[in-house]
Amino acid sequence: MSNPEEPVLVVKNLRKQFGSGCTNCLDLKEESLEGNYCPVCQTVYACRDISLELYPGEILGVVGESGSGKSTLMRCLYFDEAVTAGQGYIKDYKDGQKNIFTETSQQKRYIRNHVLGMVYQNPYQGLRMGFSSIGNIAEKLIAAGNRNVGYMTDRAAGLLEKVNIPIYRMLEAPGKFSGGMQQRVQIAKALSNNPPILFLDEVTTGLDLSVQAAVLDLIKIIQRELAISMLVVSHDLSVIRMLSERTIVMLGGKIIEQGLTDQILEDPQHPYTQQLVQSLL
Amino acid sequence: MDKVIRVVGLTKQFELHQLNKKITACYDINFSLEEGQFLGITGKSGSGKSTILRCIYRTYLTRTGQIWYKSGAYGLIDLAQASERQIIHLRQKEVGYVSQFLNVMPRITARELVELAVLEMGYDLNYAKKEAIQMLAHFELDKELWDMYPNTFSGGEKLRLNIARAMVKKTRLLLLDEPTASLDNESKKRVKEVLEKLKAQGTTMLGIFHDLEFMEGICDKQFNMQAGKLVA
Numbered sequence: 478m479s480n481p482e483e484p485v486l487v488v489k490n491l492r493k494q495f496g497s498g499c500t501n502c503l504d505l506k507e508e509s510l511e512g513n514y515c516p517v518c519q520t521v522y523a524c525r526d527i528s529l530e531l532y533p534g535e536i537l538g539v540v541g542e543s544g545s546g547k548s549t550l551m552r553c554l555y556f557d558e559a560v561t562a563g564q565g566y567i568k569d570y571k572d573g574q575k576n577i578f579t580e581t582s583q584q585k586r587y588i589r590n591h592v593l594g595m596v597y598q599n600p601y602q603g604l605r606m607g608f609s610s611i612g613n614i615a616e617k618l619i620a621a622g623n624r625n626v627g628y629m630t631d632r633a634a635g636l637l638e639k640v641n642i643p644i645y646r647m648l649e650a651p652g653k654f655s656g657g658m659q660q661r662v663q664i665a666k667a668l669s670n671n672p673p674i675l676f677l678d679e680v681t682t683g684l685d686l687s688v689q690a691a692v693l694d695l696i697k698i699i700q701r702e703l704a705i706s707m708l709v710v711s712h713d714l715s716v717i718r719m720l721s722e723r724t725i726v727m728l729g730g731k732i733i734e735q736g737l738t739d740q741i742l743e744d745p746q747h748p749y750t751q752q753l754v755q756s757l758l
Numbered sequence: 759m760d761k762v763i764r765v766v767g768l769t770k771q772f773e774l775h776q777l778n779k780k781i782t783a784c785y786d787i788n789f790s791l792e793e794g795q796f797l798g799i800t801g802k803s804g805s806g807k808s809t810i811l812r813c814i815y816r817t818y819l820t821r822t823g824q825i826w827y828k829s830g831a832y833g834l835i836d837l838a839q840a841s842e843r844q845i846i847h848l849r850q851k852e853v854g855y856v857s858q859f860l861n862v863m864p865r866i867t868a869r870e871l872v873e874l875a876v877l878e879m880g881y882d883l884n885y886a887k888k889e890a891i892q893m894l895a896h897f898e899l900d901k902e903l904w905d906m907y908p909n910t911f912s913g914g915e916k917l918r919l920n921i922a923r924a925m926v927k928k929t930r931l932l933l934l935d936e937p938t939a940s941l942d943n944e945s946k947k948r949v950k951e952v953l954e955k956l957k958a959q960g961t962t963m964l965g966i967f968h969d970l971e972f973m974e975g976i977c978d979k980q981f982n983m984q985a986g987k988l989v990a
Contacts, residue, residue: 743812752776
């Protein structure tokens with residue numbers, strides 16, 4: 478059994494910049510930047526030295542306004558974007574001794590396929606809309622080294638059942654499904670290789686309330702039954718309140734506050750967090 | 759006897775940036791409790807009673823002072839400075855909080871809610887099921903409601919469920935934030951019975967009650983809160 482106090486993911490000083498930077502902005506001093514933007518060289522610092530730890534079986538919430546760097550952080554962790562600087566360690570990869578950001582692209586692919594799962598806000602990023610649902614899941618399983626068709630079919634059917642997609646529709650392409658169903662197929666696909674870590678990027682945004690509820694319930698069930706650690710990005714504080722015990726608040730590419738979710742919501746310290754909580758409907 | 763909790767110079771100030779205001783909710787709070795002792799706190803609304811409990815539970819961050827708690831898992835620990843992970847562990851296993859309001863995940867039945875509380879303590883499902891039934895029955899929550907979602911319950915039913923969920927865990931430290939405020943006399947009697955049982959088992963408790971009669975016979979210490987200060 479894993480030690481609950483040993484993090485499954487450690488991120489240290491993750492930086493992601495779009496642009497080369499200049500002498501004005503390289504030290505990332507507040508007075509040199511307008512928010513996360515350098516007015517001299519137009520470099521955008523989407524993530525400014527983000528550090529976090531994710532523990533076994535926990536859901537860590539990440540909140541912040543649009544453009545705060547939440548999704549960029551997720552894309553960097555899933556290797557969709559290369560980081561500019563920083564370190565990342567995963568307990569289930571080389572015993573957490575190797576910085577995953579400096580690994581070869583082949584190794585990064587291995588990590589993606591074996592250790593991580595990702596559910597994007599837009600299902601078009603995570604699914605092939607022309608493939609069958611079962612084919613989408615098989616794609617991830619094949620990438621993880623599976624070749625047994627019988628196993629992959631059973632696994633895909635089992636996962637689709639788990640996320641409440643009727644088995645008789647598993648040969649249909651997700652392009653024919655509703656938004657909520659597409660998200661559930663994405664979740665099934667992300668779970669297919671039994672990842673210890675799952676990234677969820679605004680997974681309920683744009684879904685109507687009842688569908689949102691079904692997806693959130695599913696996430697809670699996955700946490701309870703599979704004890705997967707999850708990083709959940711959302712700009713919706715209600716989603717975070719329901720899912721996570723700890724929360725990080727981001728603004729302008731930086732973590733401005735972090736704490737227990739009820740503390741963040743009831744005793745926010747930073748002016749922006751106070752504004753955010755007071756905006757809660 | 760060893761102190762289970764010792765609060766030293768606790769001060770809580772809220773800084774409201776948008777309004778450019780600072781509000782001191784309580785200051786220089788000092789008290790200690792031994793195992794199985796019950797501290798009752800009374801006082802007017804807004805006098806800062808709940809703030810003390812919320813600082814202990816870490817829903818509020820303490821500005822100055824220490825909250826020493828003798829934990830089973832960590833030994834002597836300052837709850838004001840403990841890591842978030844430590845607080846999460848303590849909330850699951852050692853420190854309970856009952857408020858006047860039931861704040862739960864939607865679409866979870868009353869029975870599941872109480873079971874989950876026991877499961878968090880590390881017990882198996884069978885034991886959790888048995889304990890949940892006993893507690894729901896004790897608080898006379900109508901059997902028909904057990905497998906329903908609490909958001910449809912009346913205020914009194916929600917409150918009894920909330921108390922059942924907190925008390926089923928039999929935590930070392932229990933914080934009670936006016937849990938009986940809107941209960942009828944029969945329900946209050948049931949709450950008192952469980953509190954007495956927990957006290958006998960060694961649970962240390964801090965409770966805020968408006969009802970002084972309710973506190974009779976159960977409190978070992980009683981303080982009154984006046985303008986953010988504790989008065990014996």
